[in-house]
Amino acid sequence: MPEGVGNLFKRKLPSQPNCPWRQCLFHNPLSYKLYRAVWIGLDLIFPPTCGGCRKPGTRWCSDCQNTVPLLRGEVCERCGLPQDFAGTCPTCKKEKPRFSALRSWSVFTNPVQSALHRLKYRRDVGLGDMLAAQMADFVRELDWPVDLIIPIPLGRKRMVERGYNQVGLIARPLAMALGLEYAPHELTRRRETRSQVGLSKQARRDNVRDAFSAGTRVKGKTVLVMDDVATTGSTLSSGADALFSSGAKDVYAVTVARALPQHGMVNV
Numbered sequence: 001m002p003e004g005v006g007n008l009f010k011r012k013l014p015s016q017p018n019c020p021w022r023q024c025l026f027h028n029p030l031s032y033k034l035y036r037a038v039w040i041g042l043d044l045i046f047p048p049t050c051g052g053c054r055k056p057g058t059r060w061c062s063d064c065q066n067t068v069p070l071l072r073g074e075v076c077e078r079c080g081l082p083q084d085f086a087g088t089c090p091t092c093k094k095e096k097p098r099f100s101a102l103r104s105w106s107v108f109t110n111p112v113q114s115a116l117h118r119l120k121y122r123r124d125v126g127l128g129d130m131l132a133a134q135m136a137d138f139v140r141e142l143d144w145p146v147d148l149i150i151p152i153p154l155g156r157k158r159m160v161e162r163g164y165n166q167v168g169l170i171a172r173p174l175a176m177a178l179g180l181e182y183a184p185h186e187l188t189r190r191r192e193t194r195s196q197v198g199l200s201k202q203a204r205r206d207n208v209r210d211a212f213s214a215g216t217r218v219k220g221k222t223v224l225v226m227d228d229v230a231t232t233g234s235t236l237s238s239g240a241d242a243l244f245s246s247g248a249k250d251v252y253a254v255t256v257a258r259a260l261p262q263h264g265m266v267n268v
């Protein structure tokens with residue numbers, strides 16, 4: 001049975017008795033199982049290539065599955081960077097990020113790096129679904145009391161150029177897997193920001209300061225904001241800032257991958 005499906009019937013739905021999303025086709029665990037079954041069926045009819053290594057026949061081959069560098073072990077309880085002691089890292093002690101916690105499923109290196117690259121430049125919806133299925137248990141085990149998932153949005157210009165938000169391709173099926181509301185329009189970019197690649201931590205923070213605004217539906221809600229890759233976490237922190245300004249109760253952050261300082265923070 002594919003990952004992320006086995007536990008669907010064991011998990012509890014979010015504790016919102018009147019939430020219409022509980023009945024929603026896309027947030028019903030049975031629907032998610034059927035949705036995955038459709039993808040598995042399509043892959044049998046039209047064999048894909050592996051998102052990690054291009055091997056034909058599967059969307060995410062067993063070699064890639066077994067070599068994902070999962071980010072495990074002791075991490076800063078706030079920003080999620082690896083460290084060899086419990087608690088908060090010195091950087092977060094000096095200046096707390098706006099989100100309550102940030103966690104990443106994998107280190108930003110291959111095969112996840114090539115899968116994310118492919119997702120960004122080729123609209124591979126099936127690969128987004130596969131990554132969501134791979135990381136669903138990881139997010140579930142964080143046990144955060146989240147009401148809705150919001151992907152970090154692209155600016156209008158980049159959205160027009162690319163035609164889709166690659167983070168949404170993962171966040172939407174992840175929301176389905178977790179039985180959470182997917183609310184992509186509740187966070188928007190107020191302005192275009194330059195790429196964070198090659199910027200220092202302070203420059204990254206300045207680049208995304210006040211870059212986002214949030215909608216009214218986040219009021220009183222605990223939000224999980226999602227991005228594909230985090231380096232310093234400044235983009236997610238700025239997104240969290242906007243969500244709090246619109247009355248969010250709490251904000252957590254998750255990414256597929258984390259660029260670690262020893263990896264030179266490149267290609268992010």
Ligand SMILES: [Zn+2]
Pocket residue numbers: 050051052053054055060061062063064065111
């Ligand atoms: Zn592979």
Ligand SMILES: [Zn+2]
Pocket residue numbers: 076077078079080081088089090091092093
């Ligand atoms: Zn930290």
